[in-house]
Amino acid sequence: MPETEFTEKLFEGDIRTIARAITKVENGTKGAAELMKAVFPKTGRATVIGVTGAPGAGKSSLVDKLALYYKNKGDRVGIICIDPSSPFSGGAILGDRIRMATLGLEKNVFIRSMATRGNLGGLSRATVDAVSILDAAGFDKVIVETVGVGQDEVEIVKAADVSIVVLVPGMGDDIQAIKAGIMEIGDVFVINKADREGVLRTQKELEALLSLAHRPDMWNPPIVRTVATENKGIEDLSAAIESYAGYHTADDEAVRTRKKAIARWRLLELLQEELLRRVLEKNGTNDEIDRLAGRMAEKSVDPYTAVETLLTDK
Amino acid sequence: MPETEFTEKLFEGDIRTIARAITKVENGTKGAAELMKAVFPKTGRATVIGVTGAPGAGKSSLVDKLALYYKNKGDRVGIICIDPSSPFSGGAILGDRIRMATLGLEKNVFIRSMATRGNLGGLSRATVDAVSILDAAGFDKVIVETVGVGQDEVEIVKAADVSIVVLVPGMGDDIQAIKAGIMEIGDVFVINKADREGVLRTQKELEALLSLAHRPDMWNPPIVRTVATENKGIEDLSAAIESYAGYHTADDEAVRTRKKAIARWRLLELLQEELLRRVLEKNGTNDEIDRLAGRMAEKSVDPYTAVETLLTDK
Numbered sequence: 001m002p003e004t005e006f007t008e009k010l011f012e013g014d015i016r017t018i019a020r021a022i023t024k025v026e027n028g029t030k031g032a033a034e035l036m037k038a039v040f041p042k043t044g045r046a047t048v049i050g051v052t053g054a055p056g057a058g059k060s061s062l063v064d065k066l067a068l069y070y071k072n073k074g075d076r077v078g079i080i081c082i083d084p085s086s087p088f089s090g091g092a093i094l095g096d097r098i099r100m101a102t103l104g105l106e107k108n109v110f111i112r113s114m115a116t117r118g119n120l121g122g123l124s125r126a127t128v129d130a131v132s133i134l135d136a137a138g139f140d141k142v143i144v145e146t147v148g149v150g151q152d153e154v155e156i157v158k159a160a161d162v163s164i165v166v167l168v169p170g171m172g173d174d175i176q177a178i179k180a181g182i183m184e185i186g187d188v189f190v191i192n193k194a195d196r197e198g199v200l201r202t203q204k205e206l207e208a209l210l211s212l213a214h215r216p217d218m219w220n221p222p223i224v225r226t227v228a229t230e231n232k233g234i235e236d237l238s239a240a241i242e243s244y245a246g247y248h249t250a251d252d253e254a255v256r257t258r259k260k261a262i263a264r265w266r267l268l269e270l271l272q273e274e275l276l277r278r279v280l281e282k283n284g285t286n287d288e289i290d291r292l293a294g295r296m297a298e299k300s301v302d303p304y305t306a307v308e309t310l311l312t313d314k
Numbered sequence: 315m316p317e318t319e320f321t322e323k324l325f326e327g328d329i330r331t332i333a334r335a336i337t338k339v340e341n342g343t344k345g346a347a348e349l350m351k352a353v354f355p356k357t358g359r360a361t362v363i364g365v366t367g368a369p370g371a372g373k374s375s376l377v378d379k380l381a382l383y384y385k386n387k388g389d390r391v392g393i394i395c396i397d398p399s400s401p402f403s404g405g406a407i408l409g410d411r412i413r414m415a416t417l418g419l420e421k422n423v424f425i426r427s428m429a430t431r432g433n434l435g436g437l438s439r440a441t442v443d444a445v446s447i448l449d450a451a452g453f454d455k456v457i458v459e460t461v462g463v464g465q466d467e468v469e470i471v472k473a474a475d476v477s478i479v480v481l482v483p484g485m486g487d488d489i490q491a492i493k494a495g496i497m498e499i500g501d502v503f504v505i506n507k508a509d510r511e512g513v514l515r516t517q518k519e520l521e522a523l524l525s526l527a528h529r530p531d532m533w534n535p536p537i538v539r540t541v542a543t544e545n546k547g548i549e550d551l552s553a554a555i556e557s558y559a560g561y562h563t564a565d566d567e568a569v570r571t572r573k574k575a576i577a578r579w580r581l582l583e584l585l586q587e588e589l590l591r592r593v594l595e596k597n598g599t600n601d602e603i604d605r606l607a608g609r610m611a612e613k614s615v616d617p618y619t620a621v622e623t624l625l626t627d628k
């Protein structure tokens with residue numbers, strides 16, 4: 001298919017074309033750059049919602065119910081799920097299908113798990129590119145959900161328009177450590193499984209932590225209680241998301257600062273990947289890396305000398 | 315202090331020198347490379363134990379009790395804690411001090427949180443470098459503990475000699491997703507908080523999942539039940555760790571393959587960081603990145619064109 005026909009079908013929202021486009025950015029092939037150059041100017045219309053939180057907090061159920069809520073209101077909804085476990089288990093594709101079946105296999109809901117971590121890294125870059133693709137393809141809401149909670153995942157969720165942090169009642173002591181870091185990320189907090197014991201205590205603890213935070217934009221993040229499995233609190237959650245989106249006007253200083261920080265992060269991620277690609281593309285580099293890794297494993301060379309050797313030879 | 319005096323004190327296990335050395339690799343200064351070249355040949359003696367698992371699983375308590383167990387047996391124990399939340403909260407340093415006080419402020423236990431994520435990324439690289447420093451400084455056991463569970467964290471834990479995955483009874487549905495990916499990582503599994511309801515069910519589920527896995531080394535990962543807060547099961551855990559270490563002899567094909575894969579990952583991480591450093595060091599690059607990020611935020615340039623511009627100008 002010629003490039004222009006491909007992007008035309010993409011901008012019309014054709015599901016198979018979208019899936020192929022995301023595979024392109026996931027693989028990081030040359031065509032991906034050309035595609036993204038066409039996609040980027042068409043972005044900025046969708047509301048991008050990032051969802052993170054501890055495993056076991058019921059993020060997937062919550063995201064599914066929120067997507068269903070938006071769909072029933074007439075929105076087109078895309079879900080990108082960052083799941084580092086899927087390359088091992090092959091479970092992601094099956095999981096996507098099961099979720100698709102629940103959400104309704106149709107034009108207005110698209111779900112995709114991202115997991116590939118190739119030689120070049122680039123999961124963060126591929127994820128934000130996939131979000132841009134759904135945005136350009138006319139989706140009204142794009143939800144980015146993380147399975148893990150690590151530093152890459154936090155960066156990706158921070159790059160959303162609205163970041164949601166999901167907790168559950170009574171998570172024990174470690175939650176204090178998590179909360180401390182996550183406080184700065186959440187624009188909206190959800191206490192899911194709110195029919196469980198300890199919800200009040202978790203809410204009080206969270207309120208206390210939030211009262212200590214000083215956000216540069218003076219926003220006071222709302223706390224929403226949900227029971228996703230029973231579809232409870234989803235409307236409240238959508239209202240909280242909207243209230244944050246409505247709090248900022250596009251030419252707010254805080255919004256401009258945030259957008260620029262996201263752009264800078266995205267630029268550096270891509271720059272790093274491109275630099276590595278250029279080195280790896282040179283003839284013989286892969287063999288040399290293999291040889292040097294072998295010598296490192298035997299402790300006959302240290303990693304720093306190995307990198308110097310690699311870069312001197314090139 | 316001259317370089318040789320510094321490394322001498324490091325190899326003698328001087329705590330302040332160790333702390334300064336880790337700060338060096340964390341900051342990624344030029345001196346770090348020279349230091350690591352001296353450190354690397356002295357490594358390979360310590361047993362490196364990676365610990366990961368969901369937040370709320372009680373990893374910190376478990377690690378503290380295991381460290382105490384080793385200390386009481388006469389081992390020197392180092393703990394590296396990867397905590398992406400600490401730069402926000404400043405809580406890591408305080409947390410380290412509290413944990414140090416519990417473990418005993420002395421020469422035989424060292425604890426350090428790693429959190430810095432600078433312009434160059436490099437948390438994974440800094441963490442494995444810190445492990446090498448403790449190894450070279452004569453620590454018998456080095457425990458790497460992750461607060462988050464993301465793709466970087468998984469890579470870091472995989473680079474240990476023995477990887478431990480900590481679960482708790484009754485974590486709900488999401489745990490299935492986590493387990494699927496984590497199965498391939500764990501050499502030893504721990505069900506902590508094993509005095510809670512549902513421990514048998516979690517054990518059965520885990521056994522079923524593990525029976526499906528085909529490890530290239532034919533190892534059958536043991537499952538250990540612990541109640542870390544009551545110091546229960548810690549000896550069993552240390553026995554399980556030892557049994558895995560004893561399962562492999564140094565010239566096992568599986569061990570060689572694993573060591574080479576770790577070396578390759580470590581080489582690529584460092585290469586990527588060094589490539590980015592070289593670009594950022596050039597005069598005017600930071601200003602240009604700033605300018606391009608501003609234009610990206612206004613959507614007047616796409617990230618791919620921005621990276622091309624950056625690399626053409628250099």
